Amino acid sequence: MSQPESLPHYVHSNRLEHFVNYQLVGKTALRVQRWRDQWKLKRRKPRPESPLSPPLDCVVYMKEIMSRHYLEGRYASGVRKVAWVTSGAPTEPLQALGYFLVYPENHAALCGVRRKAQSIAEEAENAGWSRDICSYARTDIGAMLSGKTPAGRLPRPDVLVCCTNICQTVLHWYRVLADYFDCPLVLIDTPFLYEEAREHDVTYVRRQIEDMIHVAEEIAGEKLDQARFAEVMKNARRGAELWLEVLNRSQSRPAPMTAFDGFIHMGPIVDMRGEAVTVDYYERMLRELDVRVASGIGAIKNERYRVLWDNLPIWFKIGELSKWLAEHGVNVVASTYTYAWGELAPMIDPENPLDSMARVYLHPILNRSAGHKLASMKKMVEEFQLDGVILHSDRSCKPYSLGQIDQRDRLSKTLGIPALLLEADHNDPRDYSDEQGVNRLEAFVEMMEARA
Amino acid sequence: MSNIVAIGIDAGSTTCKLVAIDRQGAMVGARLEATEPRVEVQVQRMLWALFDELGADPSTPLIATGYGRKLIKEATRNVTEITCHARGVSRALGRGGTLIDIGGQDSKVIRVGDDGRPVDFMMNDKCAAGTGRFLEHTAARLGVPVYELGRRALSARGEEAISSTCTVFAESEIISLIARGADPDAILRGLHRSLVGRVISMVRTVGVVPPLMLSGGVARNDAVRAMIAEAASEDVILPDQPQLMGAYGAALLGGTA
Numbered sequence: 001m002s003q004p005e006s007l008p009h010y011v012h013s014n015r016l017e018h019f020v021n022y023q024l025v026g027k028t029a030l031r032v033q034r035w036r037d038q039w040k041l042k043r044r045k046p047r048p049e050s051p052l053s054p055p056l057d058c059v060v061y062m063k064e065i066m067s068r069h070y071l072e073g074r075y076a077s078g079v080r081k082v083a084w085v086t087s088g089a090p091t092e093p094l095q096a097l098g099y100f101l102v103y104p105e106n107h108a109a110l111c112g113v114r115r116k117a118q119s120i121a122e123e124a125e126n127a128g129w130s131r132d133i134c135s136y137a138r139t140d141i142g143a144m145l146s147g148k149t150p151a152g153r154l155p156r157p158d159v160l161v162c163c164t165n166i167c168q169t170v171l172h173w174y175r176v177l178a179d180y181f182d183c184p185l186v187l188i189d190t191p192f193l194y195e196e197a198r199e200h201d202v203t204y205v206r207r208q209i210e211d212m213i214h215v216a217e218e219i220a221g222e223k224l225d226q227a228r229f230a231e232v233m234k235n236a237r238r239g240a241e242l243w244l245e246v247l248n249r250s251q252s253r254p255a256p257m258t259a260f261d262g263f264i265h266m267g268p269i270v271d272m273r274g275e276a277v278t279v280d281y282y283e284r285m286l287r288e289l290d291v292r293v294a295s296g297i298g299a300i301k302n303e304r305y306r307v308l309w310d311n312l313p314i315w316f317k318i319g320e321l322s323k324w325l326a327e328h329g330v331n332v333v334a335s336t337y338t339y340a341w342g343e344l345a346p347m348i349d350p351e352n353p354l355d356s357m358a359r360v361y362l363h364p365i366l367n368r369s370a371g372h373k374l375a376s377m378k379k380m381v382e383e384f385q386l387d388g389v390i391l392h393s394d395r396s397c398k399p400y401s402l403g404q405i406d407q408r409d410r411l412s413k414t415l416g417i418p419a420l421l422l423e424a425d426h427n428d429p430r431d432y433s434d435e436q437g438v439n440r441l442e443a444f445v446e447m448m449e450a451r452a
Numbered sequence: 453m454s455n456i457v458a459i460g461i462d463a464g465s466t467t468c469k470l471v472a473i474d475r476q477g478a479m480v481g482a483r484l485e486a487t488e489p490r491v492e493v494q495v496q497r498m499l500w501a502l503f504d505e506l507g508a509d510p511s512t513p514l515i516a517t518g519y520g521r522k523l524i525k526e527a528t529r530n531v532t533e534i535t536c537h538a539r540g541v542s543r544a545l546g547r548g549g550t551l552i553d554i555g556g557q558d559s560k561v562i563r564v565g566d567d568g569r570p571v572d573f574m575m576n577d578k579c580a581a582g583t584g585r586f587l588e589h590t591a592a593r594l595g596v597p598v599y600e601l602g603r604r605a606l607s608a609r610g611e612e613a614i615s616s617t618c619t620v621f622a623e624s625e626i627i628s629l630i631a632r633g634a635d636p637d638a639i640l641r642g643l644h645r646s647l648v649g650r651v652i653s654m655v656r657t658v659g660v661v662p663p664l665m666l667s668g669g670v671a672r673n674d675a676v677r678a679m680i681a682e683a684a685s686e687d688v689i690l691p692d693q694p695q696l697m698g699a700y701g702a703a704l705l706g707g708t709a
Contacts, residue, residue, distance in 0.1 A: 405657055412572050413659070421574070435519070436558070436575070443534035443573060450535070450569040 007180060009147030010156035012078030026071045034064040051326035053299055056257065056292075058285045059265070065277055066267045070110075070151040076100040077155035081220050084157040084177060087270055088165040088364050090188065090357045092236050093213045095274045096229040097220045102154055103271050104177075108139035112315030112427040114150045121428060123148060134396040135427035137173045144180060157181050159219050161212060165190040165367040167399045184219070186212045190362050194369045197362045206358035232274040233350035233357075242282035243269045244342030247334065249289040251384050254298025255306065255333040256289045260322035261299060262338035263313045269341045304329030305448045308380055310336050310373075310407070311392040311400045312426040324438065328445045334384045336377060340365050343376075370403030374410055381415055387448050389419040390441075395431045418447040456480065456508040459499070460536065460702030461527065463491045463520030466556025466584060467669060470498050471699035472506055473707050477543060481506045482696055491520040499526065515706035517698050519557060531705055533698050534562055534573050540701030541667050542568035544691035549663045552651055552680065553697075554670035556584040561654040563661055568704075574654045579618065582650030584670045586619045590643050593626050594636050602673035605644045608637035614646040622646065641675070648679040655684060666690040667697040 013021075037060040044054060076082055080100040085091055087105045094101060111117040112135075121135055123142035131138070143149045160183060162174035171187070178185035188208045191201050217223055246265070249256055257265075265285065268278040292298075307325075309332045314321065325332060344363055349356035365373055377389065389411050391404045404421060412419040420440060425431035455474045462469040468491060472481040483502055488494045503510060516527035517536040524530075537553045541564065548566040553559065559582045563572040576582040591601050612634050614622050622643065629639050655664070664686045670676055671694035681688040691697060 409657065409659070418572070439519075439532060440575060443532040443570070446532055446535045447570055447573075 007144065007147075007156075009153065010077065010181075011153075012156070013075040015079055018072075018075040018079040022072050022075045027068060030064050030067050030071065033067075034060050037063065051300055051302065051323065053297060053301060056261065056265075056285065056288055058281070058288050061281055061284060062265055062267060065272070065281060069271055072100065073102060073151065073155050074153045075155075081158045081216075082155045083159045083161055083216070084174075085161045086163050086166060086170045086174070088361060088366070089161045089163040090209050090212065090361045091161070092232045092274045092353070092357060093209070093224055093229060094161070094216055096232045097216050097222065097224055099159075099216065099220065100155060101271065102157065104140040104173075105136050106267070106271050107143070107149065107151060107154065108136040108427055109315050111139050111143065111150060113318060115316050115429075116148070116150050117316065117427040118429055120146065120148050131428075134167070134169045134173075135425055135431075136396065137169055139427055141173070141176065144177070157183050159183060159216060160185045161188065162186070163188040163190060163361060165361055165364050167366065167397070184215060186215050188212060188361070190367055192369075193362060193367055193372075197359060201362055202355060202358045205362055206354050209354055209357055209361075229353060230350055233348065233353045235276055235279050236274040237345060237348035237350055239269055239273050239275075239278040239282060240342050240345035240348060242279065242286060244339075244345050246282055246285050246289060247338055247342055248383075249286070249293055250333040252293045253306075253385070254296065254300070254303040255331050255384075256292035256297060256299055258299045258322060258326075259309045259332040259335035259338060260313070260318055262335060263315075263318060266338050266341060273341070298331065300326040300329075300331045302326075302329050303331045304452070305387040305445070306331055306333045306385060308332070308334050308336070308377060308384065308386050308389045309392065310377060310389060310404065311394045312337055312397055314392060314424045314432060315427055316429050317424070317432065324441070328442075330388075330445060330448075332390065334380050334386070336365060336373065336380070339376075339380070366399050370407065373403065374407045377407065377411060378415065381411070381417065386417065387451070388417050388444060390444070391419060391421050392426075393421050393423045395423070395425040396428065397426060418444055418451070420444040454506060454508045454512075456506055456512050458513045458515060458703045458706030459502065459508070460540075460699040460704070460706065461495055461499075461514060461516045461518075461521070461524055462533070462536070462696075462698035462702060463487070463495060463516060463518040463524060464533075464556055464698065465519050466588075467695065468494055468498065468518075468520070469696050469699040470495070470502055471696050471703045472502060472508060472512075473700070473703040475707070477704055477707060479693075479696070479700055479703075482693070482699070484695060487520070492523040492525065495520075495524050496526070513706040515702040517702045529706065531702060534560060534570050536698045536701035536705065537667050538562050538564040538570040538701065539568045539704050540697035540699075541665050541691055542566075543704055544693075544697065544700065545665060545689060547663070548661070549665050550655065550658065550661050551665045551667060552655065553668040554582075554584055554647075554651065554666070554676065555668045556588070559583050559651055559654070559668070559670075561651070561658045563658050564665075572658050574658045576650065576654065582647055582654075584668070586622070586647055587643065587670065587673070589619055590622055590626055591640070593623055594630075594639065596636070596640065599672075601640060602644075602675040602677075604637045605640040605675035606678065608635065608641040610635060610638040610641075611645065612638045612642040614639070614642040644673075644675045644679055648676060648683055651680065652683045655680075660684060660686060662686055664688045667694045669695045671695070
């Protein structure tokens with residue numbers, strides 16, 4: 001049953017609105033805001049009491065890029081074709097076709113960081129959605145039903161692309177979206193990989209990507225321009241390579257950025273991979289990190305322990321946790337989550353786009369076995385010279401959390417390092433208890449102290 | 453001159469404990485009271501009483517642990533219960549092993565190294581099941597005093613299965629069982645079994661390195677001890693004063709012992 005009449009807050013824009021509000025006024029205003037932020041950052045007084053080093057200068061560019069993206073979103077409906085996609089969807093052909101992309105997961109995370117997720121999720125719960133459903137899904141469904149969003153307004157989708165390489169919840173979630181928006185849903189099914197992908201897995205996924213391209217071409221009313229597609233693929237590869245390099249800079253001691261910085265700076269690689277602006281941004285970021293590494297500047301002032309974070313961040317606690325850990329000399333230097341958007345860079349082959357996309361989108365860490373994740377974590381412990389691991393047991397994200405008890409056990413027993421299971425949720429503050437969480441973290445720090 | 457080198461304060465959720473140690477690390481004074489709403493005021497009063505009794509110097513290092521530890525302004529240092537219980541029990545029993553601490557608000561399993569340091573730990577999740585509160589709450593429903601729980605559970609001839617691990621739902625199960633005329637002692641036995649089941653799953657997660665050791669208020673409950681030993685097929689040993697181990701460990705961390 002379609003229910004478009006129940007969503008009055010999804011309004012169409014026109015070219016004039018898009019041009020004036022976004023191209024002309026919006027972009028200029030955001031540029032001016034960036035200049036102001038740069039000026040403020042330059043005049044920022046030293047904060048000797050803060051355990052954290054000053055933020056990276058490039059953060060003002062990231063803010064501009066992401067704000068621009070969400071601002072365009074307000075006026076995209078009716079002007080550009082709009083696709084709502086899962087975070088692991090093969091978006092490169094859509095970008096080449098000129099689609100404006102909305103990542104509901106990223107939008108939900110934005111609600112989480114702004115501490116709006118609970119009240120928005122409650123809109124979904126009040127409409128009958130169970131609290132046992134992923135808090136990203138509840139946040140986005142709540143935003144869809146109520147129109148509440150810190151982004152101002154999201155554009156109505158012309159097509160939905162759902163790829164199951166991150167979880168099975170998206171399968172149901174996107175069917176709900178399709179029902180409400182009464183628009184086509186492209187489903188890309190990625191077989192779970194217990195080992196490496198087999199050729200027939202790759203063929204199976206490639207065919208689905210080809211089908212997606214046909215649907216997207218039909219909706220866009222144009223054919224995929226191969227030159228433009230090649231350009232997007234090249235940017236996608238370069239962007240992912242740069243992101244991986246950015247993350248690997250934290251192998252230095254002290255690490256020039258924390259995983260919490262990574263959670264914030266990953267916005268462009270998630271939302272705009274394949275775009276030149278993303279490549280430019282990470283080149284800028286890398287240059288700045290290199291200066292930090294060369295000058296021995298760490299992201300936290302007193303790096304005593306280096307730690308790995310597994311699973312999604314706790315978005316609504318990101319600032320507090322980052323500060324608390326820094327105060328205790330703990331630098332969370334790496335995370336399996338941010339790594340997921342970089343580690344597959346070598347697989348992206350612009351010369352062989354469809355096959356390589358099929359491979360890349362089959363291999364995200366969430367579509368692979370618990371043993372593979374354990375091996376990745378062990379490798380990171382070695383490469384980043386880590387003293388401990390925090391495994392965020394995320395109530396909402398079952399595929400990511402499944403296997404963590406065994407992974408924690410193996411890490412602790414085979415590597416002999418403290419490993420903590422921290423129970424929380426990526427977006428729902430009702431599933432995190434500060435008192436108990438901090439108590440566990442304190443004990444974890446004491447264990448690292450005892451080993452030192 | 454007093455021979456007190458440190459005092460440990462365990463401001464727990466159910467009881468508040470103070471332990472003073474001498475230069476050799478021996479427990480030379482202790483206080484235990486039910487936790488009052490204003491724990492910081494209570495600790496101050498208990499401290500003065502202990503100072504008076506032992507003639508301790510007010511500049512003696514005070515190490516605070518337990519959920520209320522951050523409220524204790526007089527404390528020279530704050531340490532978590534995990535580190536404190538590990539240190540206290542390993543000193544009291546003279547060895548490392550796998551420590552189960554069942555407290556009022558939470559329960560934890562700690563693998564303790566031979567040097568008394570925690571090597572690994574696991575705590576119950578955000579739920580009262582598996583804690584002292586579970587027994588306290590459900591015992592109240594049966595009208596049985598807490599100190600009689602273990603004995604009555606052990607003396608029961610039968611056992612009623614409590615399928616729910618949730619404290620609130622367990623209470624409704626008890627109401628149904630009572631309504632069906634079940635033997636209260638058999639219900640108690642089932643309740644103990646349910647609590648032990650939760651604890652044992654944590655023990656298995658951390659992995660058993662013998663011996664199994666018990667601390668915390670619930671360690672005084674014989675039925676819990678017997679059922680843990682049975683479920684884990686391991687001997688369970690406990691220090692003389694299991695409830696004081698957090699405060700004792702805190703004091704040891706404050707002293708040089």
